[in-house]
Amino acid sequence: MSTTDTTARQSTDVATTISTFTGRYVSLLPTFAAITILIALLVGAELYFGNFLTPRNVSALLLDNAYLMVLAVGMTFVIVTAGIDLSVGSVMAFTGILGASLIASGIPVIIVIPVMLVAGAAIGLLIGVLVQYFNVQPFIASLAGLFLGRGLAYVVSLNSIRVEDPVLVWMRTRIPLGDFYIAPTGIIAIFTVIIGALVMHFTRFGRTVYAVGGSEQSTRLMGLNVARTKVMVYVISGLCGGLAGLLLTAYTGAGYPRNGIGTELDVIAVVVIGGTLLTGGRGYVLGSMIGVFVFGTIKTIISFMGAEQSWTHIIVGVLLLVFVVVQRAIVSRSQQKE
């Protein structure tokens, strides 16, 4: 066999490999982009400041953003079905202040924590039922959830309530891992991400979530339970809201009814930056975790530079814009192929 033959064959092999790869993993591209940006940010900051990638900073990244990560997991479920949940910030505030006030009135934590989770899930259920059975736009239904959550938070208390309970104090203790440390809140957040990813990729429910995001009509015709799936994603998001309320209360040592104003938008931003399409059908829980790290890193860089924190939102906004455009390009390219 001549050399040209071999080369030709090798190049077709490479071509098939590439087409197999793009055929399979196009939807991973935005997530790869997010990872690239995260690495670029970390490396860039390290080169610029010289003392950025310290164990302390890296550990703080998880500790400071644990609640955001939990919210992002829930939001990923919702956005993959092509929905949206604006209520998560106020659900977090409500369950946080509810938990703090229950603990302050002497109810044991073992009861308070389930109550917080159930309260979050209940608001999620309400939104899900509105969306599915009353045919309300997710934007509107979850906006109602946002006002409801915030209102309920103010009903519970207008002021911050300190929490001295040993369990919650323990949740923010820093467990050293060499030079690094991790707090139970961070472990919970990581666990939530892992469970979320497992549910999304290895359960029928999770696959149905993607199917609904692809086409509700087709999913129904395939005999899958669309109604239950759509309600469930909001319940999951609400549950994550409740869990985030717990983490935030433990982290700050207090419940405060004005917590998390605007957090829903941060959450949507990190989910989109992590590679989830707002139009549904594509996205990864692990990508959302990367999105949270990107967000957290930008925040840390801003405070390192001593600049105003509002710059975080400006930069996140620009990133979001870039990502939405990139996603658009990917989607329209894959549609052209048809």
Next chain:
Amino acid sequence: MPLSSPCQYGPVDAVKPIVELEGATVRFGAFTALDGVDFRMFPGEVHSLMGENGAGKSTLIKAITGALPLESGTLLIDGDPVTFPTPQAAQRAGISTVNQDVDLLANMSVAENIWLGREPRRFGLVDNRAMRHQAREVLNSLAVDIDPASILGGHSLAAQQLVAIARAISVDVKVLVLDEPTSSLDTDEVAELFRVIRDFKERGVAILFVSHFLDQVYEICDRVTVLRDGARVGEYLTTELLRIDLVQKMLGRDVAEFAARERVIEPDMPADPFLSARGITSTPGIADADVDIAAGEVLGLAGLLGSGRTELARALTGVDRPEDGILRIENREKRLNSPRQALSLGVVYSPENRRTEGLVPELSIQENIVLALQAQRGVMRRIPTARQRELVISWIDALGIRPADPDRKVRTLSGGNQQKVMLARLLALSPRLLVLDEPTRGIDVGAKVEIQNLVGDLADNGLAVVFISAELEEVLRVGDRVAVLRNGRVAETLPADSLNADILLALVAQPDLPEA
């Protein structure tokens, strides 16, 4: 003509029907969609259901696949009376359906599209590897080579159709219902599908093949049941039924054979074209295409799927901007940058996919027709309601849109009538050149003839028309001249009179000679 009895069915006369419908009646309010229809299918046969739109074909399919309950009458499977509350129940009984519009999920993998809802599991979790493996087996049994792990949306419509069939047969299938499976496939792909159908037939599966393409029905089907206005006209062996008789039974009237239009213009290239394109290149799709279209003629575009039919139409009408080439309209060089600008020069385009690119299904007939006209005038100069009404009613009349109710939502119309609404919208703009991309796809024979005749009338009234169709006979019937497209080039332009279907097929299918 006497009905054929089971004994006429040759070798399987001893076989009992697998599906039997007796006196099936379905009503929607006052409207009777099926009126005491008898229907049966035998194992190992390909059966066709023929009829115009509204004849009750889809209702009958829904009745045997569990999508609609019967008001009266019985459904027997293997001789036992059954009722299917849901399509899933029918599927469990071995009746699978592949719908006209591929109802799959473009965002998910091929394997998932086949197994979704029935994924193999290990320890309660979806076993992706086993799922891919089983998907590969099903696809292999169809002898198609598609990577089960690839995302479905990246594949051609034909491949997606095969995946839909793979899903349908991944259960133990006894009856396979294919509703218009070939409407978006080209010749090779149809052949591939037929190979798969014959394979199932061998295995004793009963196949219900519903198609508007008579050629295909005659090629693949053993028997045909004809419906008209919700009632059964009869059941025939395809070998014993002449095509002209079949059409006559479907239409219920003598076919006014497609009146051969008097051809006005016959020169190879018109001397004074309305539009003249040279060297149009637009990647991907067309390269160096030359086209001339004169007022008062119909130029048929014939070519296989992927030959550049649609791309050429889009490049001529400002939808896509060609990279290269010169476009002259009435002898003046123009660049078309947008459909809006093309419209200002009198060039309009009716897209291939009327449902997603053309009509707004949730709006009424009136709103759909007035839409483009209003857009052309600008928002500030609203057409008065009374004038709109008058206009719309005149178009409904002229094109015979049924039901003739301007407030009817377009979603509820049949394919043929939707197409007429689309045409009315474009004609309301008083165009000079009308580019029709597959205007008769997926509509019934009667409506097809009407649209074809309409196109002829329009040309007789001085309009220049480009008519694209996958059906070569239709291109010949309607076109004055036929441009043959191969691999993105206009290979030849010939007067339609000098061609017949066989010659045209040979031209279309001819491999391009390698370039020197």
